[in-house]
Structure formats: C-alpha cells, structure tokens
Amino acid sequence: MTTLGTGSRQWTMVDEGWGRKAVDFATLSEPGNCREYVAMHHRLGVDAGDRLLDVACGSGLAIELARLRGASGAGIDASARLVAVARDRNPGCDIQVGDMNALPWDAASFDFVTSFRGIWGTTPGAVAEMHRVLRPGGRAGITVWGHLKVSPGAWALAPFRLAAAEKVGNQAVMVSLGRPGAGEQLLESCGFLDIERTEVPFAWEFADPQLYARALAATGPAYEAIQNVGEAEFHRAAVEQAQGQLRSDLPLRAEIKVVGYLARKPEGE
C-alpha cells in the first residue's frame, strides 16, 4: 500500500519502505496472511505440476504454500530484501527483483498468476502484464482490501493514518479496487473473462501489543507513518491501539475484509 512504486522508475524506491525490516515482515507479518493464500490457491485449483507466478510476492510465503500443493513457483517483488527471503524460502525458484508493470517473462509462461494485496486501483499496467504472461485458459487470482470501515479488525490498520494527509489520501485511492464493480471493470478491460468476486478469509493474530506494533512497523504504509511521526511515536500509538483490544487468555485478533477476484484468460488468445 505504499505510494512508492506507481511511477516509471519509482518502483526502485519501494525497498526503502518494504525492505527495511524484511526479517520482521517475513516472520511476524506475512504469516498472518496465510488464510488468504490457502483460500485463493484452493479456489483457483492450484495443483501438482502447475506453473504459478506470484506478483508483488513479498517474502515469498504464498509461493512456498503453492509449492506444497505441487506447483512450481515464480515471483517478482520490487524489494530486493524481501526477494532475498523469498529465494531463501523457495530454493531454485525463479524469483526476481523488478517492477510488476513490466514482467520479465514471456507471454503464456504460467498456468496461474496471483497477487495478494499487491495490485491496486493505481496499477492497471500490472493487471495487463498478468494477462500477457498467462497461457490461454490460465487463471488469475487477485486479492485487495475490502470494506475496511466495517471490518472488526480495522483497528489494526489505524496507525497507518499517522502518515502525512496526502499519503493517507493516496492509500485510500490505492485500495479502491475493493469497491463493487471496480475490480471487475479493470479485469475486463485487460481482457479477462469469467470474473468472479469472492470474500477471502483474513485474520491477523498477535501474542501481545508489542509484537503487533513490531509486525506492523515492518510494512510499507507503516514506513510512511514513521516518516511523518517517527519510529518511537508510531510504536507507542500502535501499542496503545492494541491495548484496547486485549482479551483474557486469547490472542489479539484482527479480522479484516479482503476481496478476491478470480478470472480467466480466454482460450485461443
């Protein structure tokens, strides 16, 4: 959700925000997304022998889970430090540092292309690229944030609003693909068929407020907030936010609405 990465060479700046705490992101933040990965792989029907590309793959956990189903995994992310973790998790896989708006693979290279909250309203070029690298009849699976205000776990994203007003405004534009009709329209304009919108399970869990604050601080939008208010204030505000959510003998839990889009590239293209 960082505003970096939407311009021509802007993607080269993404690592500054997303990669600066790559180990924390990989171990404290990304595992919380696993329900989403499992659900989308299942709904797409990812199976043994399939060739799968994950776009904006972060530290590569989704690729690792697809490989457990027998698929061969490839990935791309703009953050070199996240890609280093993704390669460590997925030895021998083709995982590249690069821009999702210019995928370094030939047309029709993959049976499945996924992207987990890596495609936004501001990145239509990436969806066109996903279409190009899919084989005819291949399927895409994209997730985006859903209706955050009605999500019981919206509190967990609230510290992102400590970013400068302009960045907060841009975050809202970036998550606009979750609105009814928006993703369908984008996918159709890029040549996809059989577009299906689905609810995707998503719940972050943390042992305590400190671990929550540390996990959140490892993300790109948190970096925008930290640039505005400083690391210490971000941590303090995040801990305070989570303290209001503590439950006796249960983990902190934030259920957040996530929308999934499934779509097919037409046969014969």
Ligand SMILES: C[S@@+](CC[C@H](N)C(=O)[O-])C[C@H]1O[C@@H](n2cnc3c(N)ncnc32)[C@H](O)[C@@H]1O
């Ligand atoms: C919300 S994270 C999603 C990461 C991962 N898919 C996950 O599920 O945790 C967004 C990712 O997009 C990457 N990113 C941002 N701009 C990019 C670009 N232009 N090309 C490729 N990756 C980009 C960031 O480095 C970050 O890993």
